[in-house]
Amino acid sequence: MEKSERRVISVIVVNEASVLSRITDLFSGRGYNITSLTVAPIPESKYSRLTIVTSGSVRVIEQITKQLHKLIPVLRVYEHADLVEKEMALIKFPASENITDIATLCSAYNGKIVNVGDNIIIAMVADEPKRVDNFLKIINKYNPKEIVRSGAVALER
């Protein structure tokens, strides 16, 4: 078996109906992995930008980029080598947990407390996906009730 590697691919597509289905159908139909997928319109254009985190052998990644490019509404496909990558996470804690500790941890991961209610605290971090992984491991002891991750976004350096 060829070695499977994590890859971040950005896709610029025409912002039109069912374009997202075309992308996800391609991945499921050809048996490619999607670790995360984010999509948002590019300001003041008719295009949207998708960031897909996937994994596969060199051959599979090459096929993914070629097959993506073959889709009619796809303008450009970037297979990133040198990139800046960020992901956001929101975490809900019970209000009984130590808010100062959590706030300190968050700030180390480019985050902060964003909401404090009677029963819960919500914190956010925005960092490299690997560091977000790490953060989520550390905060386990504060009994997080819910975690939501945004999926990665990336830009070529």
Added chain:
Amino acid sequence: MQISGAQMVIEALIAEGVDTVFGYPGGAIMNIYDEIYKQDKFEHILTRHEQAAVHAAEGYSKASGKVGVAMITSGPGFTNAVTGLADAYMDSIPIVVISGQVPMSLIGTDAFQEIDAVGISRSCTKHNYLVTDAKDLARILKEAFYIASSGRPGPVHVDIPKDVTAQIANFDYSIELDLETYKPHTKGNPRQIKKAMEAIAKAKRPLFYLGGGIINSNAAYEVRDLVHATGIPAVETFMARGTLSHDDEYLISMLGMHGSYAANMAMSETDLVIGLGARFDDRVTGKLSEFAKNAGVIHVDIDPASISKLVNADYPIVGDVKNVVEEMLRLSSNINPLKYASWRDTIKNFDTLHPLTYHEDTDRLKPQWVIQRVGELLGDDANISTDVGQHQMWTAQFYPFTRPRQWISSGGLGTMGFGFPAAMGVKAASPDKVSINITGDGSILMNCQELMTAVEKKLPVINIILNNNYLGMVRQWQTLFYDKRHSETDLSVQPDFVKLAEAFGGIGYRVTTKDEFDAALKDAIEKNIVTFIDVVVERLENVMPMVPSGGSLFNMMLLEKKEKK
């Protein structure tokens, strides 16, 4: 001009030069059919099943090189057509399929005959559209024809809700298309082509590996020139049959699972594969790790995704094979055809050792004889369609093809029921040639209702049923790999094919001897009506030689040698 969506469809088809549309009406597409009724610019051929309409459009396209058009209604009309879309997708056939859809206001309500058509066709079309406003129709239909026929061709599906066909809007078909995201790469990189030609000049045992892309790009005659200029032997894929004439001295034969021994050995021994419009399909390569193991690979294809998908290309060239071959031809003067004489001799020896042949050792007719006989009697005068199974492989092996677009068969998807409707489309596109469908007793029943279409529209397709009372190809695998357990493949119970044809107003023959076959074929051509010739053939004949699934090309099961009587 201000016209209805339905009128726009008609105007667009006329503007595209469409002369034949295959289809089947229904509720959601009635506005368009009402406009078809009022016009006389193109003929509409009513098939008796939507699947057949799409296959007929494919056959029409394959024989003519033009975009085939099929029209169907929503819901079951569309789902019946899906097999045709998938077939065209796998074999890169340019067709435009227009389907009716329930009105916009009902979409998503599980309305009568509603189905998410574009959702279903997305994975089996090159592109598809759901039209939500009649003002977009001119652009969408123009794009549909352009996308279907350019780049790597394929089917495009346009789904039009009924209220959009009634909507009045401005129609201007002279608009310039602006497809910023779709720009097929047709001209090969000159430096890459030059490098490839240098590699060819250095190779000792180069081999042309000719694929169906050559037929699609109308490059067969350029390829013939290149082969003759270089003296390099060639193998053809199933889809490429007819690229070289059967009697071309440089043509070895078809390669792959049922390719000839010589073709497969040549591919195993070559030191440079020159792939032109071929996609290294599993039926061609056999076990990938053993495929052309010691060879460099030149791969010319218009679809970048085909290159290095399965076999790594040392010289990838993205471009239209016609342009690239013309350029290669220009650079071929330093290649001396005599250089490959001993390589060609080696291949000839392979062929002498295990030629593509069969034994006439039974009382019943051999299916291969029937195909060869059609070739002797009709040769270049016939276009040959097939269904799927043993008869298809024998036809690919034994018919003496002389020209591109003479051979129409479902290669990628392997669709039983393809042959008869496709042969109708072929006849509509090419009325001066005899349209033959070589089929089996299994396949023919999958679209035999088309007898009615063929009678009504005077499309005199001659269906030659190689009848072995088996689903022969599956039976063959059961015999060879499942210890002769013939699970559900015995077709001893079958209709009277003569009466079946006659019931629709066609003619039927049942033949058991060579003389009867000759007489039946001659009579059918004279009568010029749709025909079933039910040929009783040897039941247990196998397609040989054969590369067992997943095996290496050089490791073939071969025809048993027999003493000449």
